[in-house]
Amino acid sequence: MVEHILSILIFFPALAAVLGFVVHKDSVRSYGVAVATIEFMLSMWLWLVFDPTLSGMQFVEQIALVPTFGINYIVGVDGISLFIVILAAFFTMLGIASLGETKNIKNMIITLLFLQMTMVGVFLALDAIVFYVFWELSLVPMLYLIGAWGGPLRIYASVKFFLYTFTGSLVMLVGMLFMAYLYHRTTGNWSFSILEWYRLQLPFEYQIWLFLAFFVGFAIKVPMFPFHTWLPYAHGQAPTIGSVILAAILLKMGTYAFIRFSLPLFPDASVYFMYPIAVLAIIMIIYTAMVAYAQKDIKQVVAYSSVSHMGVIVLGTFALNVEGITGSIFLMIAHGVVSGALFLLVGVIYDRRHTKLMSEFGGLASVMPRYATIFGIMMMASVGLPLTINFVGEFMSLLGFYKQSHILTLLAGVAIIVGAIYMLTAYKKMFFGVVTKDENRNLPDVNKTELLALIPLAIVTVWLGVYPKVLLEPISTSVKPLVEFMHEKAITAEAKARISTMAVKVDNTKIPTGEAH
Amino acid sequence: MFEAIAFYLFAFLTIVMFYITVTTSQALYALTALAAGMIFISAFFFILGADFLGAVQIVVYSGAVMALYAFGMMFFDTTREVKEKQGNKYIVVGLSALSAILVVAIFAAPMVSENITAIYPVVDGIGNTQAVGMVLFTKYLVPFEVAAIMLLVAMIAGIVLAGKKMDRSLTTMEEDEIKTLREKNIKVHS
């Protein structure tokens, strides 16, 4: 069984979702929780049997799908994908467990389980076509979640989400097909296997174009500035569970794909585009943080903060060294936990007051002290306080990128300032001051179901902030050969110099004050 | 020499006939001109040595198809002039001419390939009919049978479509029945 654990992880939720149609409406919730818990246990089991000392792919399964074109069902897991898979299982479990009263709950749970299949599939797929299929399939349940359970603008939001990301994916598909064609031209065989693509050393011009094609797909998913506008709508309109999954897992597909595809396939192009992407990431960080500051709706604040943090992840990825990439992967997990928790928290207050406008609140700290405490912890994690999960990722991402550029890192570091500004302001508006609205006077504090989801998240937030080693070790074990591989594969001298695993800079020349070229 | 004269003669005739077909306002003229054009085309087939094809052309077109059209026209008021309100004549002619020129250009500058080799070469010493038969019933047997079925289907379809309500005729209807039918038709028409 253990050799098929990945396929089980992928298809068990889907199978359970299909069976869910025959489950009675009243028991579907416990059914969903049970399925998601089993899935989570399976993912924990995967962690248990996963060998953290190995850097390569583990539990690889391969089944031929279209042998003529080299399309195979290949799945495998390494340190990069392992924890995102666990995170996906974890959040689906928490999400289903904490579901409040919802109409049509049966459909929602089935949708969520189906969504889980696609998410796990994306992170485990090692064949471009399989990856693409799961990537696109994940849009459908999300579309349904937003469109069926969303707010007043749900149709616009869901269609925008779908079309926008779908457009990007199509460009990516073209890139994949061309990549396969190049592989065919070079080796004479068709293959869509990512691991086989890795071995292909592409000429610089091809790298540039392919990188851009992939970039469009990934950047929209991340979402990078200026492709981010679908996200606030999607978050604003989605039900709580939709936002949670979207922020915690779906956005990570983009950044994960950068590491899985863009970096090892096109090392030279990655170096070539490092500065433009870093500039975009910095705009993302500062600009969206400022936009978040201007929001009146707490959910929008969290949504924009999500974009802002994704900027740091992208920056860490394009640091192109072990510290940065490890940090960005860790930050993916961290951001998943923290922003997921924040969306859950927003859901809690929305369930009580049916509004998300911060002006409607004020003084909640005295009415709902436990809620305020958990919100405070998560807010501080989002702000990036040391000993919380976010700090480790942010620190390492920025540390990594510092090697590439001093001034850009300084600008990106503004994240810790602007992040504090919007978060503290929002917290102050909601929780501090005196209670002004009568509706708020008797709000019940968080109940048991909600605590069930929030407490584990708070624990994880602190636990991984204090002891991130459990994650960092397997991640860096996989990242290190990746960076070395990129260094080997790079053809231009600049790329070779930029991508390196050496700790201390060889030349301690000037610390530039201006641009760090 | 003879071939050239025949070609130009029949080419002229065909073009004229077909031109009449597409321009005349009388349906009957059009039908007649079309039938004539079909026969002239078969002449090309004979010139080209495709005797069997020529024969089939005459039999099928001038015989079967034209007869069908003739029968079909019995349903309509053929004496009525066909209304042809044209929007812009130049577009029609222009588009047609352009497509013609393009096709000619494609043929005149053979861009695809010039080395076409014959898969089923004409065997010397046997008549065209014989050769056609041999190819048709060996290599093209399946398409041939499919075509046969298709013709059968088409025939049945034609009968069913055209034959609806054939059991009803004005002679067997009552007077008021005919009246209501007329009124209905008029209403539909207007």
Added chain:
Amino acid sequence: MMQIGLNHYLVLSTILFSIGLIGVMRRKNLLMLFFATEILLNSVNISFAAISHYYGDLTGQMFAFFVIAIAASEVAVGLGLLIVWHKKHNNIDLDFMSTMRG
């Protein structure tokens, strides 16, 4: 000029084809449209036969046969439909048929 080659036939075929096209575009009467379609099919047949002749390959003729077969089926079915339409609407004017408006 006097030596008739493949191109002569192709040009002829093209001319006939465009006459057919003019008919297709110009005619407002459904029956006339059918006539124009016959012209199109026949023009193609000429080129098939000519190519077959000049390349010494029977495939062209075979195609011509099938084209004729298709033309015959088309006439049968088309006329049937035409009659049904005429019965229903007492009219076979193209401008009248606009139920497919998008």
Added chain:
Amino acid sequence: MELFLYTALFSPLVGSLFAALFGASPKTKIAGIIPSALLGLSFISSSILLVSILSGNGAVHVEMMTWMSAGNLYIPFGFVVDQVSVTMMMVVTLVSTVVHVYAIGYMDHDKGFNRFFSYLSAFVFSMMILVMSDNFAGLFIGWEGVGLCSWLLIGFWYHKESATWAANEAFIMNRIADLGMLIGIFLVYWNTGTLQYEQAFAAMPSLENDVLTWMGVFLFIGAMGKSAQFPLHTWLADAMEGPTPVSALIHAATMVTAGVYLVVRAHPLYHLIPNIGIFIASLGAFVALFAASMALVNRDMKRVIAYSTLSQLGYMFVAAGLGAYWVALFHLMAHAFFKALLFLGAGNVMHAMHDELDPFKMGGLNKAMKGTFIMMTIASVALAGIYPLAGFFSKDLILEVAFVENHYIIYTVLLFTAGLTAFYSFRLVALIFHGEERYKLFGIHPHEAYKFMLIAMSPLLFLAVIAGSFKMTYFEMVTQVLPASEYHVHSSLTFWIMTIGTQLFVAAAILFAYKKYTRRDIKVPDGTSKMENSFAYKLLINQYYIPFAYQEYVVKPYREVSSLFWTHVDQKIVDATVDGIAHTFYKIGEETRDMQSGNLSIMLKWMVAGTVALLSLAVVFGLSVKYATEIKLFLSGLGV
């Protein structure tokens, strides 16, 4: 020794968690007593460590566990107790124990009693991490941790708008500086390959001067935020919105001195870049004067003390900047004692006066509050630097340092500031405790604080008096790690003239303050007097218009730009482009819909048009393939 180290470090955490357990329940004394007791334990452990170090045992260095490791990055939770950190530990644990006990009485009537102790102990824990960590990352943990606790405690009375605003201001300002600190840490890592103090400092001498300069600058930016140096100083005065024990512990004795500690800790680095040292010293001298000038006129008791703290921090930076690290540390220690005492005394007064802060509404309190009066007077004397109290030894030493190092401008500034310090300290004492009993107008009946609060304060009183006598022991201890430079004025005549001159100057300032503010008919400032309308007074009372400028030229524009970004850039440009593209497609569909008129002959025409288009494409592509070489030739001829 490791046991004591861990006890000293973690007992505040245990205390904090213990108090947090009662966070949501109503006030229980135990939530205050247990954390205080645990802090006492921490203090005892620190003392044992101090004794051990004094007796010649080397530094205790432990590595608890790995924190982060990836690639070449390796950051452990490592702690070191050496001569420098043990000093800080003593100061922190002592003052915080006192403050904890004091707060049991002070917060007696507060609803958030349990919460308060949880936060306060958490702060001590963060501060201990800050001082005990053996690497920059650990320092940063503590650095941010004290920032968090400071935020929590300034905003402790969260229903007050001003308190929450001040809390956010403090946090955000500190964040600005933390960015500098973070960059400094990155620089250290990428240039030395490690964040451990020992290895990093060992590697520094071989680095280029530019690199070191930038390192020093960025680390000092971090220190500037925490120690509220200009221009990041405004938060400290506003932080007085927090409960007074918090002001005493965090905003006087410990947290704000973290910047000084950082400079002292990084002395191998600053030793290599004396130019930055001069800059630090100059900034310190400037801040000393700048803050003292604002304290002259302020009408808020706590703010006056806050400005005095700021001013004293300036002194410490002068010492640290001039390379006299041990002097800085010594002043840090002495200052912690008397300033905490001063604050706690102010807390007593506030309690007695029902949270009134304006000293002009007090006066003559010496009768009602004898204990407090004595303590605050002694603390003020110590602050003013009168022999033989603590301030004399530490502060005059800094003056000597400036003099000996030939920085006469700094010396003059500091000397002048010493006079100002004496003046504003005694202005406060005179206004509060002497003169007419103005509070009677407001119908307040002041009462002395609980006895145990006064007893709790007594260790501080004791130390404020005698701390100076530790000077030589202390010197011998810390100079084992810090550069041992003694500062002696060359001729003894000059020395005596300087010392006595300074003392006289200070004494004169005190007398002047007394004379001015103990008059029976003291004029309460009401905006009518000539002095109050003078430009200088307005400048000072408005804190040089700096908070106003920040509000007007930083906060407001930021808010406006933010909403501009949202409403105009994000919605009107970025999103509108996306929607515009979608709209274009939609419009094209709408327009071309007419093609599908349903009219067969029109559709046939379109079909033919399409055929023509495709045929022409075929022709064009066919031709271009056929004549590819010619076209290339032609294009290259055109220079494309």
